[in-house]
Amino acid sequence: MSETKVITEKVRFSYCHVFEAKAIDEGSVPKYSTAILIRKKDKKTLAKIATAIEAAKEIGKSKKWGGKIPPASTLKLPLRDGDEERPDDENYAGCMFLNASSTTRPSIVDENVDPILDKTEFYSGCFGRASINFYPFSASGNKGVAAGLNNLQKLEDGENLGGSAASAESDFGSEASDLM
Numbered sequence: 001m002s003e004t005k006v007i008t009e010k011v012r013f014s015y016c017h018v019f020e021a022k023a024i025d026e027g028s029v030p031k032y033s034t035a036i037l038i039r040k041k042d043k044k045t046l047a048k049i050a051t052a053i054e055a056a057k058e059i060g061k062s063k064k065w066g067g068k069i070p071p072a073s074t075l076k077l078p079l080r081d082g083d084e085e086r087p088d089d090e091n092y093a094g095c096m097f098l099n100a101s102s103t104t105r106p107s108i109v110d111e112n113v114d115p116i117l118d119k120t121e122f123y124s125g126c127f128g129r130a131s132i133n134f135y136p137f138s139a140s141g142n143k144g145v146a147a148g149l150n151n152l153q154k155l156e157d158g159e160n161l162g163g164s165a166a167s168a169e170s171d172f173g174s175e176a177s178d179l180m
Contacts, residue, residue, distance in 0.1 A: 003055040004134045005150070009045045012037040012127050014091065014161050015099075018106055018152060019119045032149060033101035036130050037082065040094050049079055049098075052134040056145045060136025065143055076144025078134065091125075091161055100132045100149035107151045116154060125161040128154040 014035040021030035038045050061069050069075065078099065082092030108116045116122050131150035137143065 002133065004052045004059070006045070006048045006052045006132050006134070008036065008038065008048075008130045008132070009042050010127055010155055011039075011042075011045065011130060012091070012095075012125065012158060013122075013130075013152070014097075014124045016122065016124045018108060018122060018149075021103070021105070029103060031101040031103055032105050033099060034124075034130075034149065034152070035097055035099050036132070036147075037092060037095040037097045040096060046079075046096060049134075053077060053079065053145050056134040056136050060138070060143070060145065064136045064138045070143045074143065076142055078145055078147045098132075098147050100130065100147040102149040106149050109151070109153050111153070111155050113153070122152065122154050123160055123162065125158040126154050127156045127158050128152060 014037055016034045018032050018034055021032050023030045038049075040046070057069050057075075061067060079096055080098065082089070082095040082097050086092035086097075108122050110116055110121075122128075130152055133148040133150055134145050135148060137146050
């Protein structure tokens, strides 16, 4: 396994755009993406991520940044503190998080490693594992390390973070016949 690749322990997913690519800004390249919330007490995953980020920084030093790692004050890193950056969102409390994306659709499987094809089965709020790869970038004057999204595994359901919309069947099913 590559020194920049990480398979997480159980994490929570948010802002899932994993079945259809979505452009962040008008005119930008559409990408598949998800925010990955990692409990701060998950020392194993956080250590693997820290090691992979350091490896990506070394690659950046030799291949992207002219032989030196940019100062910490200007270097953009993917792992952020949910308590500091999202203090108003209880779902991010006690978590570190990162955003992972790719122009290639990730494979999504269940706990038995069977493909998940139903778009309602993998959603913002479910729990699982992620395969991610860290890489250096230098673009538009910004330098840093980003997280690429490889594959996803759903392990269990969780409260839907996007708000659970009722299905058309539950909204209209029984009452439709009463209208006739």
